[in-house]
Amino acid sequence: QKEVEQDPGPLSVPEGAIVSLNCTYSNSAFQYFMWYRQYSRKGPELLMYTYSSGNKEDGRFTAQVDKSSKYISLFIRDSQPSDSATYLCAMSTTGNTPLVFGKGTRLSVIA
Amino acid sequence: KAGVTQTPRYLIKTRGQQVTLSCSPISGHRSVSWYQQTPGQGLQFLFEYFSETQRNKGNFPGRFSGRQFSNSRSEMNVSTLELGDSALYLCASSLARHNTEAFFGQGTRLTVV
Numbered sequence: 001q002k003e004v005e006q007d008p009g010p011l012s013v014p015e016g017a018i019v020s021l022n023c024t025y026s027n028s029a030f031q032y033f034m035w036y037r038q039y040s041r042k043g044p045e046l047l048m049y050t051y052s053s054g055n056k057e058d059g060r061f062t063a064q065v066d067k068s069s070k071y072i073s074l075f076i077r078d079s080q081p082s083d084s085a086t087y088l089c090a091m092s093t094t095g096n097t098p099l100v101f102g103k104g105t106r107l108s109v110i111a
Numbered sequence: 112k113a114g115v116t117q118t119p120r121y122l123i124k125t126r127g128q129q130v131t132l133s134c135s136p137i138s139g140h141r142s143v144s145w146y147q148q149t150p151g152q153g154l155q156f157l158f159e160y161f162s163e164t165q166r167n168k169g170n171f172p173g174r175f176s177g178r179q180f181s182n183s184r185s186e187m188n189v190s191t192l193e194l195g196d197s198a199l200y201l202c203a204s205s206l207a208r209h210n211t212e213a214f215f216g217q218g219t220r221l222t223v224v
Contacts, residue, residue, distance in 0.1 A: 032210055043115070043201050043215030044154070088154065096208040098144070098167050103153035 003027050006089055006102025015111050019076040023089035023102045026070065030091040030100075033065050035074045038086045038104065047087075048074070079109045113138065115204050115216035123222045129190040132219045136183050136204030142166075143185040144213065145177060148199040157200075160185055161208050192223045 006023045013019055021035075031052055036044035048063045050056045050072075056063045062075040072091075076083055086106045090099040116135040124130050136143050144167075145157040156169040160179035177187040183204075189196055199220050205213040 043217045049211045092210050098156035101154035
């Protein structure tokens with residue numbers, strides 16, 4: 001079992017839909033939870049991070065962490081074609097230990 | 112402010128050769144981490160350098176090595192290339208070794224034939 005599991009998709013949604021992206025993990029020591037967006041031929045870009053449990057909101061994006069279930073989610077409201085990208089979850093035990101990534105979910109938002 | 116710069120962007124090498132990839136971090140950043148990205152394994156951590164010292168190392172064979180210079184620029188080297196080394200190699204820099212402030216470069220696409 002990989003430490004971090006993420007459904008690769010692809011996921012295709014109409015413009016304006018709410019998108020839900022998820023990861024599960026096995027290492028209960030993870031404390032930092034990140035979401036990255038990666039456009040084709042580009043490096044990953046940090047969207048949001050959460051420390052420990054709880055929710056965090058930033059504009060159209062909401063990140064949730066449920067440590068009891070070892071499950072994290074990223075919600076995108078009012079999705080736009082410009083949100084079409086691969087979304088990667090990543091986790092670490094402390095702020096400066098190596099990140100462990102999920103394989104990424106490819107999202108297409110259709111206009 | 113310039114971002115993380117990786118050179119070259121694309122590279123084709125033959126099995127058995129060696130290759131050196133370069134990463135120039137954001138000005139002032141002293142930590143550089145390297146990752147390998149493949150369709151099968153996703154992003155996997157290779158190593159991290161801070162102040163010219165390797166601080167963490169991933170689970171890769173000894174053919175993969177790296178170093179960091181006094182100006183924080185970093186290089187990684189892969190010797191005796193194998194077909195399976197074909198991947199996108201990404202580096203990320205941060206000011207003080209914190210993942211929440213790491214910025215990735217666009218990567219070097221290495222193809223081994």
